[in-house]
Amino acid sequence: MSLEQTALALVAPRKGILAADESTPTIKKRFDQIGVESSEDTRRFYREMLFTTDHCEDFISGAILYDETLRQSAADGTPLVKLLENRGIVPGIKVDAGAKDLAGAPGEKITEGLDGLRDRLIEYHGLGARFAKWRAVIAIGDGLPSEYCLAANAHALARYAALCVEQGLVPIVEPEILMDGTHTIETSYAVTERTLTLVFGELLAQRVPLEQILLKPNMVLSGYECPQQASVREVAEQTVRCFRRVVPAAVPGIVFLSGGQSDEAATAHLNEMNRIGGFPWQLSFSYGRALQQPALKAWGGKPENKTAAQQAFFHRAKMNGAARSGDYDDAMEQAA
Ligand code: 13P
DSSP: OOHHHHHHHHTOTTOEEEEEOOOHHHHHHHHHHTTOOOOHHHHHHHHHHHHTOTTGGGTEEEEEEOHHHHTOBOTTSOBHHHHHHHTTOEEEEEOOOOEEEOTTOTTOEEEOOOTTHHHHHHHHHHTTOOEEEEEEEEOOBTTBSOHHHHHHHHHHHHHHHHHHHHTTOEEEEEEEEOOOSSOOHHHHHHHHHHHHHHHHHHHHHTTOOGGGOEEOOOOOOOOTTOSSOOOHHHHHHHHHHHHHHHSOTTOOEEEEOOTTOOHHHHHHHHHHHHHHOOOSSEEEEEESHHHHHHHHHHHTTOGGGHHHHHHHHHHHHHHHHHHTTTOOOHHHHHHO
16 A cells, blocks of 8 residues: 555544554553553553454554554464454554653653664564654643744654655654643644644655645644633634644645543544534544543453443444544434
């Protein structure tokens, strides 16, 4: 498959991406919340459980894995990558090395992982990965973000994307503006627009063919501590307005992160945007928490809860699948 074809397969109608690429420290935090020890084996069990959910491939086009998972095998010895491929789910890989303090910019981060990236991409491709993810983290605060932070992260995202294209992996370009804070939706709009403007400037400057990438952005939301929370309709309108202005039509798809929204809010926002419709790109999801949270809770680390956990995961995948075409509503939640 060409990179264009893989990118289009990842944003096929009714489908979206499962982000299951939590680093070892991050998955430990998720397991801590349900009182489960994080070991190589519990992590393998949990992720195998998600990937083997009956018919999840009806709504899940691809799964982003962490390095450890890409190398793991299911209980019956089948490599997890193979297990995904057999279902028609495209395996992907997180390739950044995490967000670290940006020198000279208190409170701001730069994502590391460019050194040696070409060789790692060659290895990952050999292990079956067909797309990759790199996340930049931008905080909103007093005087933040700085133009310096936005420019440094945009540059790194484009360097990563260019290397992915060279090595035959579709790059998911993820500039995440955190929604922690008291800022209004207008501030979120302004920061998102500025960030994406710089990101696309760098992608073009570094000769990245936009037909071969996917953008994974935040939605334009009120800060989580903002007293004036925007409605679902407002979020959809502001997000769509922003993306129409700054995301070139050549990009095949926009796959949102959930970023700490409740699972139902993440679905409702995506649904409302697709109701507006008429876009040059597909509007889809690449959710981590919003797809996994109910399944994690239902599982609670107990093998006997596997079926309940898979049902919870399937339900969220199906709801988000419906939101891809604006066909989701509250009644569908209640019916479950
Ligand atoms: P959330 O949907 O939990 O924000 O995770 C998506 C992701 O992959 C962040 O990099």
